[in-house]
Amino acid sequence: MENxxxxxxxxxxxxxxxxxxxFINKINIKEKK
Known part of the structure; x- marks a missing residue:
């Protein structure tokens, strides 16, 4: 059960x-543009 x-x-x-x-990758892509 615990397992x-x-x-x-x-x-x-x-x-x-x-x-x-x-989500972080999406933000990074937006910042690069």
């Missing part, structure tokens, strides 16, 4: 970090 939660949390964090990176 499932840890896996879920890790996946959630991984997804959020990827979304955050995409």
């Amino acid at each position: 499932k939660m840890i896996k879920w949390i890790n996946n959630y964090i991984d997804k959020k970090m990827k979304e955050g990176r995409k």
Whole structure:
């Protein structure tokens, strides 16, 4: 049970970090123009 939660949390964090990176890339592209 605990392992499932840890896996879920890790996946959630991984997804959020990827979304955050995409967001940061968009901002960086806007600033370069």
